[in-house]
Amino acid sequence: MNKKHIVFFMPSLSGGGAEQVTFNLIKQMNTEKYNVTALLFRRSLEDKKEKKNLKDLSNQINIIELEGSRLREVFFELILKLRELKPDIIFSSLAYLNMTLVILKKLRVTSSLLAIREANMPEMNISHSSYPRIMKTLYKWSYPCVDLVIVSSSMMKKEFLSFCNIEKENIKIMMNPVDSDYLRSKADDRILFNNKGLRLIASGSLTYQKGFDRLIRWFKELDLSEASLNILGDGPERDNLRNLIKHLKLESQVSLLGYKKNPWKWVAGSDILILSSRWEGMPNVALESLALGVPVVSSSESGGLVELSVKDYKSIFIYKTFEDLKSFLSKYTPMRTGELKQSLLGKEFDQKEIYYLFEKNIDNLFIK
Known part of the structure; x- marks a missing residue:
């Protein structure tokens, strides 16, 4: 059997949601059917989670690390590697990498089929970029040249069709894969917070x-005297957030917990996961929280979560204003049990089901 060669091109396989989705897809790849290569930036060696992920995959796939930590540092080496590897398909899941691959294909550096996944709602991604007009032009110029565009919701698909001249059949909706069994096994030993009031948790890069x-x-204005807010993660805004907590005199209620190797046991011990993102695609942290039985309260800029909330997911509450948030939390009564709560996540996020759909979409590229 002549195996097809697929290259997953990403900065790393740890960190944000796009990286985690890519890692979960690679884990499920059928290596009897595909030759699989992960093409990564060098900075991955400094990341403990990255080292673990690479170790888990080392016997399964080919791993190549480029000599640089930024795209501009690896650009020419990337050209050489793609010419050397000659993959049948290249997959990426970050907008700037997606656009770079289109440029390389236009320059005939590679003739590979391009399968890309969009991590964020495109219009919000554009509006929050440093150069919105340039970014929108790049989207409109590059994405119609891609062979397969994967999005995580109908809302995202609709946005793309509204301003990009992409053929409708080239855009496929695919949910983020979630390994619920693994998450629940890691969260069995929950961290229980000892305050009497609401136990709120938030998680993500401090950006x-x-x-x-x-x-x-908002937490200050909520005036929840016995509540706690614990924030998991690290990032460039850490010092600013620490100073803000001190300025608002919230040290006894708000904690920056930093990066945790196993964040799920902290989430599982909380009453609510709260998202305050200014823009998102389909936030993995929310899906993981639901898998652990913890309801989600999210801003209306949370992309695909809005779509889920108006369907069958009553465990997701979307707030448009601070008053919405205040009203909901003031009335909320947490359900606390002595054991891990039942999953609130549907089967449509099962990683095996998602991989089946991913493989089907990839295979269809060869019969067009």
Whole structure:
């Protein structure tokens, strides 16, 4: 059997949601059917989670690390590697990498089929970029040249069709894969917070996008005297957030817990996961929280979660204003049990089901 060669091109296989989705897809790849290569940036060696992920995959796939930590540092080496590897398909899941691959294909560096996944709602991604007009032009110019565009919701698909001249049959909706069994096994030993009031948890990179600054300010205005807010993650805004907590005199209620190797046991011990993101696609942290039986309260900029909330997911509450958030939390009574709560996540996020759909979409590229 002549195996097809697929290259997954990403900065790393740890960190944000796009990286985690890519890692979960690679784990499920049928290596009897495909030759699989992960083409990564060198900075991955400094990341403990990355080292573990690479170790887990080392006997399954080919791993190549480029000599640089930024795209501009690896650009020419990337050209050489793609010419050397001559893959049948290249997959990426970050907009700037997606656009780079289109440029390389236009320059005839590669003739590979391009399968890309969009991680964020495109219009929000554009509006929050440093150069919105240029970014929108790049989207409109590059994405119609891609062979397969994977999106995580009908909302995202609709946005693309509204401003990009992409053929409708080239856009496929595919949910983020979630390994619920693994998450629940890691969360069995829950961290239980000892305050009497609401136990709120938030998780993500400490960046402007995640909106933890406005969450902390909202928490102050909520005036929940016995509640706690614990924030998991690390990032460039850490010092600013720490100073904000001190300025608002919230040290006894709000904690920055930093990066945790096993964040799921902290989430599982909370009453609510709260998202304050300024823009998202389909946030993995929310899906993982639901898999652990913890309801989600999210801003209306949370992309695909809005779509889920109006369907069958009553465990997701979307707030449009601070008053919406205040009203919901003031009335909310947590359900606390002595054991891990039942999953609130549907089967449409099962990683095996998602991989079956992914493989089907990939195979269809060869019969067009």
